[in-house]
Amino acid sequence: MKAWEIQSADGVDALTMAERPDPTPGPGQVHVKVHASALNYRDLMTVTDPEPRGIAYPRIPNSDGAGEIIALGDGVTNVAIGDRVAGCFFQRWSGGKITLDAMASALGGGLDGMMASDAILSAGGVVKIPDHLSYAEASTLPCAALTAWNGLVTQGGVQAGETVLIIGTGGVSIFALQFAILHGATPIVISSSDEKLARASAMGAAHIINYRETPDWDAKVLEVTDGRGVDHVVEVGGAGTLEKSLNAIAVTGRIAVIGVLAKGAANTQMINRKSVQLNGIYVGNNEMFNAMNRAIASHALKPVVDQVFDFEDARAAYHCMRDAGHFGKIVVSV
Numbered sequence: 005m006k007a008w009e010i011q012s013a014d015g016v017d018a019l020t021m022a023e024r025p026d027p028t029p030g031p032g033q034v035h036v037k038v039h040a041s042a043l044n045y046r047d048l049m050t051v052t053d054p055e056p057r058g059i060a061y062p063r064i065p066n067s068d069g070a071g072e073i074i075a076l077g078d079g080v081t082n083v084a085i086g087d088r089v090a091g092c093f094f095q096r097w098s099g100g101k102i103t104l105d106a107m108a109s110a111l112g113g114g115l116d117g118m119m120a121s122d123a124i125l126s127a128g129g130v131v132k133i134p135d136h137l138s139y140a141e142a143s144t145l146p147c148a149a150l151t152a153w154n155g156l157v158t159q160g161g162v163q164a165g166e167t168v169l170i171i172g173t174g175g176v177s178i179f180a181l182q183f184a185i186l187h188g189a190t191p192i193v194i195s196s197s198d199e200k201l202a203r204a205s206a207m208g209a210a211h212i213i214n215y216r217e218t219p220d221w222d223a224k225v226l227e228v229t230d231g232r233g234v235d236h237v238v239e240v241g242g243a244g245t246l247e248k249s250l251n252a253i254a255v256t257g258r259i260a261v262i263g264v265l266a267k268g269a270a271n272t273q274m275i276n277r278k279s280v281q282l283n284g285i286y287v288g289n290n291e292m293f294n295a296m297n298r299a300i301a302s303h304a305l306k307p308v309v310d311q312v313f314d315f316e317d318a319r320a321a322y323h324c325m326r327d328a329g330h331f332g333k334i335v336v337s338v
């Protein structure tokens with residue numbers, strides 16, 4: 005089998021294509037022929053800065069991938085040869101609350117990931133993908149889509165008629181836009197790019213704000229919500245955007261605390277003054293993944309794939325993510 009490997013802390017250009025022995029599934033495992041692997045910001049960070057993350061070399065990057073099951077280990081009954089599946093970000097978090105053991109089972113982190121021609125996964129660590137999706141589209145679901153779903157739907161409990169503030173137009177954010185619309189909520193999107201905002205508007209964003217041209221975007225959000233603020237924020241910025249998110253949120257609103265993109269420090273006084281609910285989100289479990297897939301299937305929702313790179317050009321995909329010109333997801337076809 006072929007696999008891209010992180011072999012050092014020297015970054016994207018040091019990623020190395022390796023030949024490994026063809027794998028065989030052990031008891032309770034499945035062999036997935038990988039057809040596509042999607043990138044997340046976290047995967048870029050793992051490649052460029054592996055040591056603080058405790059990455060053992062060589063490590064195959066990327067949590068996300070989709071493919072076909074081609075062999076089963078002993079005792080596997082939940083899936084069959086020929087099933088179209090995606091790997092679960094956490095190999096050991098089927099349901100309930102997250103545990104330390106689940107957190108140690110992240111693909112492309114504690115375990116080898118999906119930027120490879122083949123993957124041996126736990127039979128409990130795959131989910132069947134919706135029939136209407138290509139492998140490239142389905143490869144975007146395990147991290148970005150599930151994080152948006154968990155933040156906005158499972159923990160956020162978004163309702164029709166509520167307002168949702170979405171920060172940026174990357175992978176998590178565009179899924180959040182789609183799920184907000186799917187639930188009948190009113191999305192407000194902020195981005196650094198007018199072109200990306202026009203695309204978000206065409207998808208159904210009710211209000212769009214360029215956060216570079218309007219650095220006080222929190223005031224603008226209050227203006228377009230008649231001073232009330234939004235019911236939900238999908239917070240991918242982190243410390244550098246949280247204070248403005250707290251200004252922009254309604255009393256008793258909910259913030260899905262997801263990302264770490266923006267540096268800064270937040271005055272957190274509004275958390276208690278507005279009785280804000282902050283939900284720390286770490287991707288999601290298999291139960292959430294299956295619920296999300298049912299919604300995606302019943303609404304024929306299509307993930308937004310910005311670019312697909314060839315397997316041999318995987319390094320270019322990480323450079324593309326670092327350049328942050330993408331809208332939605334970047335995928336590598338395997």
Ligand SMILES: NC(=O)c1ccc[n+]([C@@H]2O[C@H](COP(=O)([O-])OP(=O)(O)OC[C@H]3O[C@@H](n4cnc5c(N)ncnc54)[C@H](OP(=O)(O)O)[C@@H]3O)[C@@H](O)[C@H]2O)c1
Pocket residue numbers: 043044045046147148151171172173174175176177194195196197200215240241244245261262263264265266267285286287325328329330332
């Ligand atoms: N907690 C979890 O389980 C979890 C799961 C997935 C992702 N994450 C985190 O969520 C974040 C987004 O991940 P992703 O994979 O969706 O990334 P991505 O596809 O690279 O999207 C990043 C986008 O965020 C926007 N952005 C960047 N800096 C910003 C800033 N200072 N202020 C406002 N917006 C900014 C930009 O949108 P525009 O170009 O439109 O301005 C950028 O394109 C990352 O921090 C990632 O680590 C966490």
